[in-house]
Amino acid sequence: MRNIWMPESFQGKSKKRNYFEGWYFKHSAGMAGGVWSFIPGLALGPDGEGYSFVQVIEGRTGRSWWFQYPLDAFYAAEGGLEVRVGENAFSSRGLLAKLDDGSTCIEVELQYGSFSQHSFPFWSPGVMGPFTFMPGMECNHGLVSMDHSVDGFVRIDGQTTTIAQGRGYSEKDWGRSMPEAWIWTQSNDFPVRGDSLMLSIAKIPFMGTSFRGFLCTAVLGGKKYLFTTYNGSRIKKIALSDSEIICLITKNISKHLAIELEILATRSRGDILRAPVSGLLSRRISEAVDAGLRVRLNISGEID
Numbered sequence: 001m002r003n004i005w006m007p008e009s010f011q012g013k014s015k016k017r018n019y020f021e022g023w024y025f026k027h028s029a030g031m032a033g034g035v036w037s038f039i040p041g042l043a044l045g046p047d048g049e050g051y052s053f054v055q056v057i058e059g060r061t062g063r064s065w066w067f068q069y070p071l072d073a074f075y076a077a078e079g080g081l082e083v084r085v086g087e088n089a090f091s092s093r094g095l096l097a098k099l100d101d102g103s104t105c106i107e108v109e110l111q112y113g114s115f116s117q118h119s120f121p122f123w124s125p126g127v128m129g130p131f132t133f134m135p136g137m138e139c140n141h142g143l144v145s146m147d148h149s150v151d152g153f154v155r156i157d158g159q160t161t162t163i164a165q166g167r168g169y170s171e172k173d174w175g176r177s178m179p180e181a182w183i184w185t186q187s188n189d190f191p192v193r194g195d196s197l198m199l200s201i202a203k204i205p206f207m208g209t210s211f212r213g214f215l216c217t218a219v220l221g222g223k224k225y226l227f228t229t230y231n232g233s234r235i236k237k238i239a240l241s242d243s244e245i246i247c248l249i250t251k252n253i254s255k256h257l258a259i260e261l262e263i264l265a266t267r268s269r270g271d272i273l274r275a276p277v278s279g280l281l282s283r284r285i286s287e288a289v290d291a292g293l294r295v296r297l298n299i300s301g302e303i304d
Contacts, residue, residue: 007142
């Protein structure tokens with residue numbers, strides 16, 4: 001039985017084939033240090049064959065790396081956040097890794113502060129809410145930390161980047177495959193410490209058809225907001241071009257109170273990451289981790 005009330009925990013104990021699970025750890029070191037993301041996980045194919053892995057992407061150059069390990073090199077706790085791939089460890093306390101593919105060596109030592117998380121009721125665990133209980137979901141999503149402090153270093157081929165009071169973000173996905181199409185953006189590198197936002201829009205298959213699902217979690221000015229398909233929020237506008245994405249989301253809080261959230265993301269250079277199809281990471285996608293993000297929150301009406 002998977003622990004749906006702790007999505008950061010390992011969900012795949014009973015899975016033998018056509019399954020993936022991956023954790024996403026993003027770290028921003030400001031203008032000087034750039035952005036680093038690490039993605040540990042495991043992948044199981046149709047015949048039960050598979051592997052564990054760590055993917056890395058660096059924002060300033062857009063470069064990415066893939067490090068593959070045997071399945072038996074993978075471990076993840078079923079209660080809480082603790083993941084190991086080989087000797088590389090990822091947890092709520094931080095990250096300790098040495099990744100070497102013969103041409104590139106990446107060494108990492110990072111310590112985390114306290115995680116900032118949304119609270120959810122028992123009947124609606126995590127950001128997926130009621131969709132958590134829907135059987136046969138192609139992909140499940142979990143929010144681990146909206147924001148936390150990061151201190152330490154990343155060293156690549158002997159060149160060290162120091163991260164001092166950087167910002168961290170963490171989430172995860174698990175299931176059979178990533179959606180056929182999706183938009184995702186996130187930042188907690190705002191002028192006000194603690195402010196953070198994540199937006200995800202995806203084409204979700206359901207009973208032989210599909211629908212557009214979305215979720216947006218935000219902490220702005222010390223207040224937490226959740227905009228999603230299942231809580232009455234709606235996308236009023238979505239526009240994509242080669243250089244930017246504009247999204248306007250609205251939500252009625254009461255008869256006299258409404259919230260409008262406008263998000264502008266400017267695209268930047270990226271590199272190729274691997275994404276899962278029927279468990280194995282055989283799909284190639286482009287991802288950038290240093291895109292620009294502007295957010296405007298408008299609350300109109302009178303509070304009852």
